[in-house]
Amino acid sequence: MKSDPAQIKLSHRSRSAAGLARLVLVVALCLSDRSGFAAETSGVVGLWKLVSYQIEVQATGEKAAIMGERPSGYATFSSDGRVFFMLTGDGRKPAKTDLERAELLNTLVAYTGMYRIEGDRWITKVDVAWNPEWVGTEQVRSFKIEGDQLQVFSPWRVMPNWAEKGTTRSIVTFERTK
CATH class of the missing domain: 1.20.5 (Single alpha-helices involved in coiled-coils or other helix-helix interfaces)
Incomplete structure (x- = not known):
């Protein structure tokens, strides 16, 4: 055939x-x-400069500029879904001893991962972090954007940088860079 x-x-x-x-x-x-x-x-995509980093202590309601009056750092939200944070406290100085180097970690927050938006929250699936405990976790933040200002609220938790404060939440403010 x-x-x-x-x-x-x-x-x-x-x-x-x-x-x-x-x-x-x-x-x-x-x-x-x-x-x-x-x-x-679309509202969150871009480069944001850190303006302030406060914590609120759940037990007392006390608020403090835990990273100093003039912290520095940036957050970058890419359009393909990756976010980067590098936030440092005011007045950091080069360390001379191992103890000083270890204490510098208390004035640093740095992580990256893929993020998604759900209403007024973003969720980051962390794949690299200054604190290894965060790797593989989902970090959830509430946020609001007003003009060129991004205000971020963490959930109540014990933050490794200032665990002695007990349960706190972070209130972080950024300005959009131009």
């Missing part, structure tokens, strides 16, 4: 067209999914 060359050619074209159609569908689905992400994150 001989195959008709025209039939074989047509069959090959049909498979190629079907494969192309599947590829176009997959690409369209991927693009539509990312455009939804972009719409959700």
Whole structure:
């Protein structure tokens, strides 16, 4: 039984067209999914400069500028879903001893991971952090944006940098860079 060359050619074209159609569908689905992400994150995407870092102590209601009056640092939210934080306290000086180097960790918050937005919260799946306990966790933050200001609220928790304060929450303010 001989195959008709025209039939074989047509069959090959049909498979190629079907494969192309599947590829176009997959690409369209991927693009539509990312455009939804972009719409959700458009307000937060960009570079933000740290303005203040306060904590509130749950037991007393006390608020303190735990990182000093002029902390420094940045947060970057990329449009592809990665966030980076590098926040340092005011008045950090080069360490001369191992103890001084260890104490510098108390005035540092640094982590990165993939984030997603859910209403007025973002959730970061941490993959690198100054504190190894955070790696592999999801860090949840509430936020609000007013003009060029981003205000961030952590949940109540014991922060490793100032565990002696007990249960606290961080209230962190950033300004959008221009």
